[in-house]
Amino acid sequence: MANRDKNKKTLLELVKLPENSSCADCGAADPDWASYTLGIFVCLKCSGTHRNLSSISRIKSIRLDFWDDELVQFMKANGNRAAKDVYEKFVPVFFYQPQQDDCDVLREQWIRAKYERQEFTEQNKLRAYSSGIYEGLLWKKGKDNGQFLKRKFVLSDQDFTLKYYKEDESKGPKAVISVQSLNATFQPQKIGHAHGLQITYAVDDHTRNLFVYHESGQEIVNWFNAIRATRFVYLKTAFPTASNGELLPWTTRNFLKEGFMEKTGPSQREPFKKRWFILDGLDRKLLYFKTELDAVELGVIFIGTENHGYSVSECMPKGTRGNKWKFGMAVETPDRQFVFMCEQERERKEWIEALRQVIAKPMVPQDYTTEANIRRRK
Template identity: 30%
Template sequence: MSGGNHRRLLDIRLKPGNDNRCADCNAEEPEWASYSIGVFLCATCCGIHRSLGTHISKTKGIKLDNWDDEQVAAKSPKAKLPVDKLNCCFVPSKIGNLNGMQISYPDQRGHTRNIYVFSSDGKDIVDWYMAIRNVKLTRLRIGLPHVEESELVQRLTSDFILEGWLYKTGPDLKDAWKRRWFTFDRRKLLYFDEPLGAYAKGEIFLGEAGNDCSVYHGLPNGRTPCGVPFTLRVPAREYPLAAECEEEREQWMTAIKTVLATPLSLQEQAEARAWTCKR
């Protein structure tokens, strides 16, 4: 590798977004990189990327290997995703492509960011899905060596519990009803202007029933009726909601009641504490 390309790589490694750290585990001064994905890696994470196959990630040593101009140019990623915190699921009907996938992760402010991707080849999108799960499982095995693998698998990726249109109004009695796209993701209920929204208009964390969390038919006193109404109560506030029909309302209420009746895991308890601090 020419001295010029070597210096360029080191300069890119120091840029904001890279911060001289491994993209996967945050280790300092990574000495490897994936030029097909555009991220810097420590030796351990580089080994994980190599195990995924070159069709997923192609790696080189920053100092040990030769880099041409095109490979160096590929080392400027548009974004760095926290693999250990992201979720991915197949959403072909929402994207309008049989090979469509949604990737969700918390941004630097703690807000959920959605990315929608698809491929012309079904194998490619499945390979990426499995690669994400594989990397997350490897990271969890390292960080939680005493936890059973069956429990770790539950932390990898999950399909959405329910998605669809609902009507929602704000906390003020004068607020109008607005149609929003709702996504029920584990213990979070997110609502958007449209199904392919990058950021939610709002996010609601659902705790446990009995801890000031419940869902009931109808609306709080003084609310103007809309559709087939129901109300979600969480410690922060009440959310008046409405479905188009009785069947849809029962679907949402049943899903919410099921989650509220499920005890929080240790991971979810930590998330709940962080959520309280953000309010």
């Protein structure tokens, strides 16, 4: 007969081992759940996906559920490191491995790819998202009425482009987008769909957005990783001496912060207008749009270092008109001071913290080119 207290103590000792002390799937600290068929320790969020894979993975709480002796011995004989050696043995270098704060579809498809489809157990397994060409239909937000329409997309590492077509493909692509500036980030809340993906790219130094989704979680994550794969090949070609570790942050990236703020003009006597801001920390750009789903930016502010004349601080502007929000901050650049108003003090603190994070980061050679291009636009 199983000794409940002894088995619970053993499990709690196992989960404290360095190799088991974070979730096997998303890295969250102190997992409280375990798959007793895979021999891994997972967090509450990831356990939900495992419950939907009942033919592969069976879940128990290591604190609340009853454990038989043989299941405890199985956990003892396996663990997160052993599972990683099997199920993550051949993960492509570009493949995105979700973290605890990533959206549900990324985490779910990572778990399914590992244990259900076993995509990474064989070295030369054919994976559609790394074949060099990826194509299919995606729902894309139209610019006129905001409705989502089905469009064919084609991504290729032969000419490093992403193309999309309207209904009549014989007329050629509606747009040909260079992979050089391409970025993709999941935005389920903003787009209003659990599989919503924002694709960002540059045209003539201006940032443009595409908002897309697919009904299938596997398909939209395949698109995301296909973009990462193509970007990685491009970066290896453009920067042949750079290491994988140096290139991977540039394959795709999440924005450091987003949200509405009020903005005034250069003289600070113009009325404040509400704008949607995006801080791209890697590219050192603070972009602003009329709404969160606009296709084209209204403007961009380069964020350099303190040594180059950039700073951010709280402020309370005087003599301004039209602002409904009361929590101000000023961004100083070599050319001018920008004043923004936030709705809540918490939001102002978050913006200042995020901007200071960028300001504190040393500039690299391509940052000077970005700065010069943005200042030339003024």
